[in-house]
Amino acid sequence: MSKTLEYNNHHPGLIRAWKMVAFAACISILMVFSVPSVQAAPAGSVLEKPALAQEIFRNPPLLPPRRKATPVTTQQNQPPDNKVFDLDIKYVKAELNNPAKRDPKDPSKPSYDTVLLRSYQGTGTSEKTPFVAPTIEAKPGDTVRINLNNKLPDQPSPDCKDSRDTTDENVLNCYNYNRTNLHSHGLWISPNGNSDNVLLTIEPGETFTYEYKIPRDHPAGTFWYHPHRHGSTAIQVASGMAGAFIVRGDRLPSESVNGDIDTLLNKAEIKERILVLQQIQYACLYENGEIKDKKDRKGKVVAWVCEPNEIGKIESYNRFFGPGTWGESGRYTSINGEILPTFKDAKAGEIERWRIIHGGVRATINLEFRKLKENPPNFNTLKTADADSYIGKNCTGDPIKYHVIADDGLTRSQAWQTTLTTLQPGYRSDALVVFPEAGKYCVVDASAPALGSVNAQGESRQLLGVVEVSVTQDEKEKYDIHGYLTDKLVEAAGNLSISTLLKENIVNDLKDDLKLSAFTPHTVIKDNEVKGNKQELTFFISNSPTKFEISNTLDTKDAQPYDHTRIDRKLKLGSADEWTLQSGAASHPFHIHVNPFQIVKISDKNNKDVSLPGAVDNFSGTNDPQYPGLKGVWKDTLFVKPNYTIVVRTRYQRYPGEFVIHCHILDHEDQGMMQNVSIVDPAKGAGTNTTSHQ
Numbered sequence: 001m002s003k004t005l006e007y008n009n010h011h012p013g014l015i016r017a018w019k020m021v022a023f024a025a026c027i028s029i030l031m032v033f034s035v036p037s038v039q040a041a042p043a044g045s046v047l048e049k050p051a052l053a054q055e056i057f058r059n060p061p062l063l064p065p066r067r068k069a070t071p072v073t074t075q076q077n078q079p080p081d082n083k084v085f086d087l088d089i090k091y092v093k094a095e096l097n098n099p100a101k102r103d104p105k106d107p108s109k110p111s112y113d114t115v116l117l118r119s120y121q122g123t124g125t126s127e128k129t130p131f132v133a134p135t136i137e138a139k140p141g142d143t144v145r146i147n148l149n150n151k152l153p154d155q156p157s158p159d160c161k162d163s164r165d166t167t168d169e170n171v172l173n174c175y176n177y178n179r180t181n182l183h184s185h186g187l188w189i190s191p192n193g194n195s196d197n198v199l200l201t202i203e204p205g206e207t208f209t210y211e212y213k214i215p216r217d218h219p220a221g222t223f224w225y226h227p228h229r230h231g232s233t234a235i236q237v238a239s240g241m242a243g244a245f246i247v248r249g250d251r252l253p254s255e256s257v258n259g260d261i262d263t264l265l266n267k268a269e270i271k272e273r274i275l276v277l278q279q280i281q282y283a284c285l286y287e288n289g290e291i292k293d294k295k296d297r298k299g300k301v302v303a304w305v306c307e308p309n310e311i312g313k314i315e316s317y318n319r320f321f322g323p324g325t326w327g328e329s330g331r332y333t334s335i336n337g338e339i340l341p342t343f344k345d346a347k348a349g350e351i352e353r354w355r356i357i358h359g360g361v362r363a364t365i366n367l368e369f370r371k372l373k374e375n376p377p378n379f380n381t382l383k384t385a386d387a388d389s390y391i392g393k394n395c396t397g398d399p400i401k402y403h404v405i406a407d408d409g410l411t412r413s414q415a416w417q418t419t420l421t422t423l424q425p426g427y428r429s430d431a432l433v434v435f436p437e438a439g440k441y442c443v444v445d446a447s448a449p450a451l452g453s454v455n456a457q458g459e460s461r462q463l464l465g466v467v468e469v470s471v472t473q474d475e476k477e478k479y480d481i482h483g484y485l486t487d488k489l490v491e492a493a494g495n496l497s498i499s500t501l502l503k504e505n506i507v508n509d510l511k512d513d514l515k516l517s518a519f520t521p522h523t524v525i526k527d528n529e530v531k532g533n534k535q536e537l538t539f540f541i542s543n544s545p546t547k548f549e550i551s552n553t554l555d556t557k558d559a560q561p562y563d564h565t566r567i568d569r570k571l572k573l574g575s576a577d578e579w580t581l582q583s584g585a586a587s588h589p590f591h592i593h594v595n596p597f598q599i600v601k602i603s604d605k606n607n608k609d610v611s612l613p614g615a616v617d618n619f620s621g622t623n624d625p626q627y628p629g630l631k632g633v634w635k636d637t638l639f640v641k642p643n644y645t646i647v648v649r650t651r652y653q654r655y656p657g658e659f660v661i662h663c664h665i666l667d668h669e670d671q672g673m674m675q676n677v678s679i680v681d682p683a684k685g686a687g688t689n690t691t692s693h694q
């Protein structure tokens, strides 16, 4: 145990992994059978305090006042498991389908590019799709251990031309690209020790065991994991190093405690799909490191190209990231490691739960489903530049209505009916989808306006894949989806093993426009909990030289790039803050580790609240669908556009320690758009990162 002493008084920042290994081994033995501490959350009963109700209802919207709503804390029916994953990180050479290239032997078929990319290999990985990480599934109460074995070479790739001799941690440096670590994005677990700690480095050749003790009251939902070492995050995530992390719950709601939405959906026998969306942005390079591309007559790059004998790689930030690069690459957003996949086993009228994870870097996804007309031209050789026209001619059905039930893994208090969901990098969306009739449906990524996109130049419409829907007796062509879904969920609620009174409440909730109040994981953060506590944050990009920065105020003059030795914010354990988020240059997805936040308000410059359901967000001239309906929603990642003011609230309910907030355009994060925050227990003072799991 003597190694644990090395934790004392360390500077925040990049702890070398060798210090951690012995420590991890020691605490593993101690922690495996111990019980994670469960700290009671403030009760959210509005009935108990009727005088407050008026004030509370104004902002943000609340759960219906007729029932209590507290975080789920009941014991899982199943005992906790200890799950172990072995993940090697190494270069993998594989063939990636490239619809823009034709098979010389059969031009009706696509060809492929050979690529050599960093990849997770090990438990649950597939040879066919090496550039997506395996899905990790766990229950609240489980301990998940991931043996991360960094087998990347201890030297920069010969193809890398990025600056190698700088000591500036925000200047991209080839020597960093094979360093790594792991982040469990959205998990509500400790940021310390060998838990969700992204402030350490696992060097090439080192092995490190991450151990996630998922508390018993952890929400069930859709989360994900990816590398997060400052300076190599974008390169590694863009190579496909990202996977789903699903927490499944079987806790029924009770009169005093909320339950898992899984219990209701399982009763309704709803099938699910897990979809990890990624942008794998490989290129073939000239000897000088420049990307081989194809230009149109006006000299505009229309695609990156690889000859048959060449190998596509991601070894540099030069032209790989930045505004417009994803579009010009002509690459495709992959789903679960496949390009333009066909989902074959859907049935008309069946409700499916789509757990959608944006695990990519440089595209905004606006998800729609549209019926594909009969006998369409083949889409397996569709170039991204031709996708808009193909969709316009062939995906001619109206976008189908579907219902979002969770954002970033956290169940909404009411299902949100929509025809389009915006997923920025890091976002998750759980949607209940019903394909109303047999046939084929296009999975469409609708166009995004410039300021609504992480590409900063707007994005054209793309095809992501196709769903083949077979006919059943229950074809729902003639039904309205909202009513059909309500009926199915009401029927399922009737079969839950809960008290008659609660069942009645849940049924009434569902009939009241699909409210899900009995299944939300977090209580509303009210004014009297925030007590006027404030945090301010502004993203900024300063010029000459370019610096990616964050300000602790709403003034861009205070913005600074990341410094691993600096704690940017000290936050008080047990308290709640209201955060005001802005951007002084371009749009950036704000992500905070560990504790999620609740959206209070998103205002444009005219002070119009565009987070309200039904709001029209057209301040920049183009209609942007991403904000309306987000009021009151809990998330861990949220897009911040310039000229908008976003107000969110978060509580630091447990887990003292140090972690980060950052822009989820990961190349921005790598270049300095990140801050260290420390949650300090007022009873114990600073230096809390000497503890391990809380």
Ligand SMILES: [Cu+2]
Pocket (backbone or CB within 6 Å): 539, 587, 588, 589, 663, 664, 665, 668, 669, 673
């Ligand atoms: Cu950014």
